[in-house]
Every structure is written in structure tokens, then in C-alpha cells.
Amino acid sequence: MGCVRRGLLAALVAVAACSPSSSELGEVAAELRALRLQARSASPPDAGAPQVAEALSPLRTALDGLLATQRDLQAQQVELAREMHRWTQLAAQPANAARSEEGLALAKRLQELEQKMAQQETRHREVETLLRGALDRTSERLESFLLQLQSLPRPTPAGDNASPASLATPPAAGASEPKQGTVDTGSGARAGGAGSRPGLSAPVGWWILLLGSVLVGGHLCVRAWRGRGAHAVPGRDAAGDAQQAHGAAPQAVPAPAPQSAEEIWAAAALLGEAVDRLRRGKDAVPNAPRPPRQPPGDLDFAGLDAGLDDRDLFVVEGLDDPGVTADAVEPVPAARPVLVPTPEAPPVAPAAAAPTSREAVAMPRMVASVLPRRAPAQLSFRLRPRDPAHACSALLKILREDPRVLQRPEPRVQGTGPEVVCQFAVLPGLPAGECSVLEQRLRDSVG
Amino acid sequence: MEASPSISLRMPLPLPSRGQSTRVRVGTSELVLESVRGGYSLLWSDGRSARRYSLGLPDDGAMELRFCAPKFPLRVVPRDVLALVPRARLSGYLQVPLVPTLRWLAGEGPGMDVIELAPNDLQAEWDEIQGPWQRCASSLHVRFPMRSGEAKVVVPVHVKNLGRDVLSPPFLPLHLTDGDLREKRDSIVVSPRRLVWNGESFAPTGPAAGYSAAGRA
DSSP states (O other), rough: HHHHHHHHHHHHHHHHSSOOOOOHHHHHHHHHHHHHHHHHOOOEEEEEEHHHHHHHHHHHHHHHHHHHHHHHHHHHHHHHHHHHHHHHHHHHHHHHHHHHHHHHHHHHHHHHHHHHHHHHHHHHHHHHHHHHHHHHHHHHHHHHHHHHHHHHOOOOOOGGOOOHHHSGGGGGGGHHHHHHHHHTTTTTHHHHHHHHHHHHHHHHHHHHHHHHHHHHHHHHHHHHHHHHHHOOOOHHHHHHHHHHHHSSSSOOOTTHHHHHHHHHHHHHHHHHHHHHHHHHHHHHHSSSOOOOOOOOTTOOTTTGGGGOOOTTSSSSSSTSSSTTGGTTTOOOTTTOOOOOTTTTTSSSSSOSSOOSSSSTTTHHHHHHHHOOOOOOOOOEEEOOOHHHHHHHHHHHHHHHHHHHSSSSSSSSEETTTTEEEEEEEBBBTTHHHHHHHHHHHHHHHHH | OOOOOOOOSEEOOOOTTOOOEEEEETTTTTEEEEEEETTEEEEEEEESSSSEEEOOSSSSSSSEEEEEOOOSOOEEEEEEEOOOTTTOOEEEEEEEEEEEEEEETTTSSSSSSEEEEEOOOOOOOOTTTTEEEEEEOOOOOOSSOOOOOOSSSEEEEEEESSSSOOOOOOOOOOOOOOGGGGETTTTEEOOOOOEOOSSSEEEESSOOOOOOOOOOO
16 A cells, blocks of 8 residues: 555656646746737838738749749640641541532533533434425425326316315314415415316325325424424524525425514514614714704803703603704793893802802802892791700701701801790791791790 | 602692591602591601691682792702813702692682692702702712602703813702603603803703793793
């Protein structure tokens, strides 16, 4: 027990020796208080900008580094964008190449098609030539056949009275009529002879009808074929029509050929008429009677008109014809006064050397002598607007826009205290009702 | 009534029956004549402003809308600067507003103007030397202006400079009368006006030169 007590006492002594003393703690606390007081008592300016700068210097360094990094990144981005652009161009180049190849292929295809069209056109021409030759040969053979028939003896004289239409049976009547019409000029007797043989009439007539129908059908086919190709070669078509209308066998050409020829002739007639009109117009210009000049006493400006050509008129309907002059449309007033410059009239304008001045472009004297120079009616009244400051501008706006108010003498709006005085002139002859309405409108605008 | 691009010098304006109205459209403007209790009411609107008139009209007569030439000499201010060197000539077309006028026709006698609907683009001025004149602005069209249905007259003009200096006129003097107006190409035109600058003033020449004081018919 004694040993245990001794041990505990020794431990207490050791612990007491190791723990800090209260005086040391107090010293530390006092020192801290003093520092705090010193920090509080130190004024902010005393802290000093250099100290702040010094304190912030690491931050500045960091910011500078950040900015430099940002610049590097930006430069890298620009470089990347350029690289991307280059890559895009590189990627687009194959597409363009493909397009160019496509374009080349299309051009080749177009050339092939054009060649095919040309070949087809050539073929059409060949077929057309063949058909035309066949038609010509057929018509020649038919003509020779008809001549042979004509040379045969006639069994009955009554057959001469037989109408050619009697040969044409009803199914072929439409086809035989134009043939008869064209034959009538040269070989009417032959046609009559063809139909005047009872022994041969049935087979020969049928042969003729068959040949005629073949000819008509062939011709219609040719027409249809050429109608399809008319867009490509219109001139050739018209020439072919004309050639066929004039050169082909008359028996084989039904109504369509003369119809196209008629169209051509009608167009030619219209063209000739237009040319004739133009020629007449040209011829008429030198001989056209010049409009009468104003008598020298009528206007003092007759001499000034010497340089003007009265026939050089505007494109007004009725004046387009060179033969028509301004007199044709110029009305003649019933009572037009003779406008002689009056010597007593006041001078119109000073003899201005500069033509750009406003007064130099004055009205002629006769105007001033004819028009009334009475002073226009003046209106003047006072207003008591609610807002005198804005009333003047509002009134002036109305007065400048109203067509009944004269702009010269200039309308005046003067504000004198709470009142506004309006002075303006109105159109000569303006009815009193209009004046009153105008005045009331002004009053209402500022009322 | 639909707007018609063509225009004629006279447009009949039949008197409407009670409760009915007659409408006439002229370009962008519209005229409405309405029969109301006690008379007739006329409304003229140009799209921006409107004027209202109350009319008393007897039953035995007719009303028509006429397009009259401006009463006074015109000063047409070109919207483009004109410049003519000596001995040069310039031609073109001007457009001048007409004055829609309501005319009352009673029996066989001459009609009488009831109301003149002065257009806004025709301003009047007056001074002691020239007297009254009217001013309007117009472009110098090189071709015949397209018809718009507006109450305007097309005036072909020749301007010639016989002076010694370059001519740049601030306006072109014109004078039109009702008798000068003609209907052509669905428009209202007058014969060409020739203006010759003699170095001091404009001198109208040619058959259309005479300034008529006959005024309105």
C-alpha cells in the first residue's frame, strides 16, 4: 500500500510539473489582444496600396498565366478552325469533282441526244422525200392510167352526161370532191371520160377510188409527220407546203395544201400591206402639210418656234400618225381671247441673267394680263387654345396641308400669351361655307 | 364598286333613292352620295382624310362628277432636276392633278358646279404681280404614264432652251382649261405643250400655246 501511495504522489507531481502555468496562458492572451488592438487601430490608408499590390501579386501572376493560357487556346482554336476549313475544302473537292463528272456525263448525254435528234430529223427528211417521190410517181401513173382509159372507145354516149360524182360512191364522196375541184381546171374532160364507161366503170372506178384513198391517206400521213416536226424546222415546213401546193400533182392534193398556201399568201399580203403603209408613211412625211404657224401678231414667240418641229409629237394615240399634227387634237375654244402682250401690264419678272432663279421662270405677260390680280380674301381670327405652345404648330400644319389655303402669302400663326392669331388667305372664289368650315376646323383642332 | 384603272372626264352620279347610296371610286379616293332624311349626304375620302357635305337637290335633275382642269395657271415642280444646255430640247410627260367637281345638270341649261373637291397635292399661291397660281409636283416621265385611275391629266411637254446659259428651271409653267382635256388610252390627256426658254422667261409656242381665259365651259 505504501508503495502505491508513493507512486501516485510521484505521478501527480510529474503531471503538475508538465502542465503549463496559468501565467503563460495569460501572457499569450494578452499578446493576442494587443495585436488585435493594433490591427484595429491601424487605419485603412495605412494598409497602403503597395501592400495590397504585394498581397495580390501572386493572384496577378496567376491571372497573367491564365490570360496567356487563354491566348494560347484561342490561337489553337483559330488554327483548328483553319485546319477544319482546309479539311472541309479537301472533303468538298471530291464532291465537286463528282459533280463535274456528272456535268460531263450530262453534256455527253446531251450531245448524244442532239445527235439522235439530228439523225431522226435526217431520217424524217428521207422518209418524207421517199413518200413525196412515191406520191409523185403514183400520181404520174394514175394520170397515165387515166389517159389510157380516155383513149379507149366509149360504148354509150349517154355516159358523157354522167356526173363524176356518180362515180364517187357515197363512202368516198368526201375524198373525191377536192380532187374534182382541182382536176376541173385541166382535165375535166378526162374525169368525165373515166366515168363514162359502163363496161369498165365498176372495176376502174373502184381502182380509182382505191388509189385516191391511198394517195389521200399517204398525204395525210406526210402532213401529220411534218406537223410533228414543225417546231424544229418551221421554215422548211412552210417551204414544203408551198412547194407541195404549187408543184405536186393536182389530182393527189386534197384541201389541206391549198389551205396552207392560203395562209402563206395571206401572211404575205399582210406583210406587203404593212410595207406599203410604211412606204406611204415615209412618202407622206415630206409632203405632209405643215401646221399653220401662229400669226406674227398673235404671239411674239413665233420666231422662237422656228427650231421646233411640230410633227415631232408624242406617242399619244391619234398623234402617232405622222400625218396628224397637234391641230388634230387641239380643241378650238369657242371664245379664245387674242392674247396680245399688253404694254401697260406690269413687268412679269426682272430680266434675270441666271435662269435658275425662281422669279426668272415667270409666266408670260399675257397670263398676267388676263388673270385677275385682286388680292385674295384674307381670314384672320383669334383663338384661345388650351395648349398655346403646341397650338401654333398644329394650326400651321393644317394651314399648309389644306388645298383651300394659299401658301403665298404665307399663312401666319402668332402666339401672344394665351391667344393665337391666325392669318391666311384662301383661294379666290372660295365659297363662304368652305371658309367657315375651314375656320371651324382650325378652332376645333386646338379647342 | 371596284377601282377602275381607266378614267373618264365625266362620270354620272345617279341620285340614290331613300336609304340607298351611290359610290364612285376614283383612284384611291371614293365618293359616296347617300340619300338621307331631308336631303343628301356626300362623303369624299381620299384614304387619309374625309370631307362631308350636306346637299339639297331637287328631284328633276342629274348629278355628275367631272374632272376639271385647275382654275389658275400651273407651276409644275419637277421631282427631278432638269438641266438643259443651250439649244437642247427635253421632252417628257407630266402629270397634273385634276379637280373633281360635282356638277348639277337641271333641264337643258348649262350645269352648275356644286362642289369642287380640291386635291391635296394642288396648292394655291398668289402674289401681286402674277396673281393666283397653283403649284403641284410631278415627275418627268419619259414614257406615257401607266394609267392608275387617279384624277390626273397627262401633259406631254417639250422644253427647249434657246438661251445662252444652262437652263435648270425650278418649275414649268402650264395652263390648262377644261376644253383642253381629252380622253385617250383610258386616260385624260392634253395636246403637247411646248415651252421655249428665251433667256429670260418661258415662252409657250405652238398651237397649244395660247393661254385661254375662257376658263371653264
